[in-house]
Amino acid sequence: MLRTLIRLLPPAGARQLTVLTAWLTAAAVLHGIALGLVGVVVAAWLDPAGDRTPWTIALGTAALAFVLVQWTAQMTAFRVGSTTARALHLRLGDRLAALPLGWFTATRQAGTIDLATTGVPQLMSYPALLLRPALTALVTPPAAALTLALLDWRHTLAVLAATAVAWAATRYAGHLARTVDTRRHRVTAEATDRILEHATRQPVIRTDQRADDTDALDRALEQVRAASRHSAGAVVPGLLLFGLVLNALFAALIAAGIARVTAGALTVPVFVGVIVVTARLTAIAAAGAELAAGLRLQQGTLGRLATTLDTPPLPVLHTPDEPAPATGELVRAERVSFGYDHTTVLHDVSFTLPRRGLTALVGPSGSGKTTLIRLLARFWDPTTGRLLLDGTDLRALCPENLYAHIGTVLREDYLLDTTIGENIRLGRPAATDTELAAAVRAAGLERSVAELPDGLDSPAGPGGTQLSGGQHQRVCIARALLKAAPLTLMDEATSALDPENARLATEAAHRLAATRSVLLIAHNLDTVTHADQILVLDQGRIVQNGTHTELTTRDGPYQRLIRDHTSAPRRPG
Numbered sequence: 001m002l003r004t005l006i007r008l009l010p011p012a013g014a015r016q017l018t019v020l021t022a023w024l025t026a027a028a029v030l031h032g033i034a035l036g037l038v039g040v041v042v043a044a045w046l047d048p049a050g051d052r053t054p055w056t057i058a059l060g061t062a063a064l065a066f067v068l069v070q071w072t073a074q075m076t077a078f079r080v081g082s083t084t085a086r087a088l089h090l091r092l093g094d095r096l097a098a099l100p101l102g103w104f105t106a107t108r109q110a111g112t113i114d115l116a117t118t119g120v121p122q123l124m125s126y127p128a129l130l131l132r133p134a135l136t137a138l139v140t141p142p143a144a145a146l147t148l149a150l151l152d153w154r155h156t157l158a159v160l161a162a163t164a165v166a167w168a169a170t171r172y173a174g175h176l177a178r179t180v181d182t183r184r185h186r187v188t189a190e191a192t193d194r195i196l197e198h199a200t201r202q203p204v205i206r207t208d209q210r211a212d213d214t215d216a217l218d219r220a221l222e223q224v225r226a227a228s229r230h231s232a233g234a235v236v237p238g239l240l241l242f243g244l245v246l247n248a249l250f251a252a253l254i255a256a257g258i259a260r261v262t263a264g265a266l267t268v269p270v271f272v273g274v275i276v277v278t279a280r281l282t283a284i285a286a287a288g289a290e291l292a293a294g295l296r297l298q299q300g301t302l303g304r305l306a307t308t309l310d311t312p313p314l315p316v317l318h319t320p321d322e323p324a325p326a327t328g329e330l331v332r333a334e335r336v337s338f339g340y341d342h343t344t345v346l347h348d349v350s351f352t353l354p355r356r357g358l359t360a361l362v363g364p365s366g367s368g369k370t371t372l373i374r375l376l377a378r379f380w381d382p383t384t385g386r387l388l389l390d391g392t393d394l395r396a397l398c399p400e401n402l403y404a405h406i407g408t409v410l411r412e413d414y415l416l417d418t419t420i421g422e423n424i425r426l427g428r429p430a431a432t433d434t435e436l437a438a439a440v441r442a443a444g445l446e447r448s449v450a451e452l453p454d455g456l457d458s459p460a461g462p463g464g465t466q467l468s469g470g471q472h473q474r475v476c477i478a479r480a481l482l483k484a485a486p487l488t489l490m491d492e493a494t495s496a497l498d499p500e501n502a503r504l505a506t507e508a509a510h511r512l513a514a515t516r517s518v519l520l521i522a523h524n525l526d527t528v529t530h531a532d533q534i535l536v537l538d539q540g541r542i543v544q545n546g547t548h549t550e551l552t553t554r555d556g557p558y559q560r561l562i563r564d565h566t567s568a569p570r571r572p573g
């Protein structure tokens with residue numbers, strides 16, 4: 001665990017933790033020496049011919065050194081505990097910022113929240129509180145046993161052998177508990193999926209009266225309860241086994257000592273001295289075993305943290321200089337293919353987007369429109385082919401540079417738990433109040449904002465939960481309008497709320513397209529008639545490309561889409 005933690009920390013943090021480990025190890029060694037000397041001193045005082053003074057002075061010196069080193073180590077430990085948690089939080093934050101957007105599934109988001117809010121703060125206690133007793137349990141017994149060689153080397157060998165057996169018993173108990181723990185984490189993760197699914201699909205479950213979903217959730221929760229019971233139970237045999245082994249070893253050491261005293265091979269003072277120390281070592285080892293449960297929990301947390309921190313970020317490529325793109329061309333897709341798992345959903349997709357103008361992406365459901373737009377926002381990278389922005393491969397742009405060039409109004413757009421105004425300002429933090437007001441007006445948000453008691457200073461709530469669906473979308477549109485990025489990606493599905501919002505989304509897209517490039521997923525084909533370019537996607541391939549007038553005069557998929565669209569029943573409104 002210590003090795004993993006040192007590996008995950010930045011160099012300065014790793015150095016601090018290594019220094020702390022050295023201090024704590026030194027304290028544990030001094031603890032062992034002082035304990036061993038207690039035995040020597042006891043024997044010296046019981047033996048009328050014993051060398052009392054020098055051993056007592058040696059014990060006093062070792063005890064004083066132990067107290068000083070332990071004090072320094074513990075003070076360092078508290079400091080390292082808090083800097084470790086802070087360093088891990090920062091590393092987690094950095095890695096989250098670099099991970100592919102496609103990594104953030106609902107389950108991973110829940111796991112990450114748990115790690116950031118509970119897991120990492122708990123890890124603080126590892127260097128601050130747990131490392132000291134763990135090292136004491138590991139290092140103090142052999143150090144004490146070696147010091148006891150001053151009295152009797154045979155007993156030293158016996159205590160060392162006993163320590164090795166006790167250590168093996170702890171490892172075995174830990175292995176038993178870890179196996180059960182792994183299963184508990186797996187079923188907990190599965191249950192989290194069910195809970196999230198159950199919570200997000202409540203409207204469907206209630207209206208369709210889907211008893212299956214509730215049953216699946218109940219089953220998952222029951223599995224978690226069973227696994228937790230099993231996990232708690234799994235600690236017990238380990239502890240019992242360890243206690244048994246420890247007491248048996250202690251009894252064996254006493255028996256061997258008595259036998260040797262009876263045989264005249266050991267004096268009574270030495271016997272008392274070594275047994276006093278051995279009894280104390282047994283208590284230290286028992287405390288170490290109790291600690292193992294706490295360490296196990298932290299090991300699980302650290303494992304999950306390591307998995308996240310070891311997830312490779314989207315690579316930033318170093319590409320040779322490319323010839324400047326054709327004037328007027330902002331985006332070029334070159335034979336892009338992409339698949340989720342092993343199913344290819346985009347095949348050899350090629351197109352260009354102008355620097356200025358509205359491009360509509362249309363096609364049947366499941367044809368790959370959202371996937372294509374997500375590739376442009378670099379949720380993932382294409383499996384083959386490439387996407388160029390202003391002549392540069394997206395993979396060669398660092399995330400800050402990429403997202404400075406891209407604005408979005410997508411399904412996954414999130415509003416922060418701050419004011420409406422601040423959420424819009426995220427589009428361009430340096431925008432003036434006049435520019436902000438213009439974006440609010442253009443997004444059709446003016447009236448809604450005026451009706452709120454605090455206007456733009458009204459809270460949006462976590463994820464925008466204090467806003468209606470329409471208001472949420474208008475805030476996202478205002479944010480994109482204010483950002484006015486060279487490329488704006490819009491999913492009209494966000495406006496499938498009511499005709500008024502659909503109209504607003506289209507108007508906003510057209511307004512931006514007057515000076516910038518906009519790629520709009522259009523579900524309502526009425527909105528694409530004035531697009532500068534229409535890309536028709538079918539089963540992951542661009543099958544047609546042109547303006548509405550050009551495409552309606554050709555027999556083909558677009559005509560069929562228009563036919564299906566006009567014959568479909570309209571939503572009221």
Ligand SMILES: Nc1ncnc2c1ncn2[C@@H]1O[C@H](COP(=O)(O)OP(=O)(O)OP(=O)(O)O)[C@@H](O)[C@H]1O
Pocket residue numbers: 340341345363364365366367368369370371372
């Ligand atoms: N995260 C994902 N994991 C696995 N498969 C996915 C994922 N997202 C989409 N797909 C699959 O990829 C294909 C294309 O989906 P996509 O959402 O890109 O289509 P779309 O044209 O946007 O559909 P719609 O118009 O219904 O939103 C579909 O077969 C879909 O099931």
